[in-house]
Amino acid sequence: MATKNSFRPKSSPAWSIWLSSLITFVVAVSLFSEAGARGDDRPATEYLSVVFENDVFFQEDGGYTNGFGIALGKGTFDEFDQDNTPAWLLPLVKLSYLSRLDNRKRAISYLFGQVINTPEDIESEDLLSQQQPYSGALLWRANFYAVDTDTTDRIALHLGVVGPSAKAEESQKLIHKLTSGTNPRGWAHQLNDEPVVRLEFAHSEKLWQRSLTGGLGIEFIGSAHGGVGNLRSDIGAGAGFRWGNHLAETVHTATDLPGREVNPIAGVGERRWLVFVEVLGRYVFNDIFIEGNSVKSSHGVPLIHEQLQFSYGVSFNLGRWAFIYSGARATKSYKNQPASSDFGAIGVTYRF
Secondary structure, eight states: OOOTTSOOOOOOOTHHHHHHHHHHHHHHHHHHHHHHHTTTTSOOEEEEEEEEEEGGGGTOOSEEEEEEEEEEEEEEESSOOTTTSOTTTHHHHHHSGGGGOTTOEEEEEEEEEEEEEEOSOOSOOSOOTTSOOOEEEEEEEEEEEEEOSSEEEEEEEEEEEESGGGOHHHHHHHHHHHTTOOOOOOGGGOOOOEEEEEEEEEEEEEEEEEEOGGGEEEEEEEEEEEEESSSEEEEEEEEEEEEEESGGGSOOOOSSSGGGSOOTTTTSSSSOEEEEEEEEEEEEEEEHHHHOOSSSOOOOOOBOOEEEEEEEEEEEEETTEEEEEEEEEEOOOBTTOSSOEEEEEEEEEEEO
């Protein structure tokens, strides 16, 4: 367990994580474009999306406090193959149930991002034994989809690292400096470095839909998911609705927060928009951001297994561009947590 006077290696400057992310983004775009060029016999639409999440939208700190991600998406196509799927993942994807679903189109997206979690009191240098630990993670996620007009199935693989190597301390201090926020002083007690993994399965389906006048429509959607890994293990189910125009041209992404994925209304036509609301309940078996490191000793607090999340947002497009604002409120995730967690997200997607 770290103490206030414990030795800490010299950290990279705050801009280094953003420069690394930019380099990773440029390389990813190059590889993505090259992979797309090899599949000219089966053309598919490509998407680029950037999302920024922060609790600054609700003027608070603590819990899940910040996230930043860059996503690349491609689809739809008929089958997963060497032209659209990484070679080291293709055998696993081909063996999965996604490849055996009939009358479905397929799609893939990749996301690289950083997430930051802190206790409620970020002004204290002391270890806050009753509050969740400081933690940050750099994560890469691959999403594989099988979709039709009413149903979305998704398998996701999360790989990354939690701990000082994620440079969350530097990122949070930079963001708070730019936004004139409170300087966080307890990062000496953050989680240790640990590789993390999570394998996730999700399903969503339109339960009821109705067309209205002027191209408007309403859809009620049910969803279920489950995941396992040292990052987090949980099962859950949810329900929500979408209201907007030309909803049949898009599909629900079967994620816990739609703003974290490429926005499917980008480039589908003129003046597309939708409003969404969703409630998700889940039972969480383990969560490294709450309970602490699973390999090394670190600070952690007792997890509340039963959790509920309410999310909402609005999305609209301007030609090939699409924009989304979403907000989320989650119930307490650990015992003695002072308040529920609230954060907002802004996402921008471009359709090539």
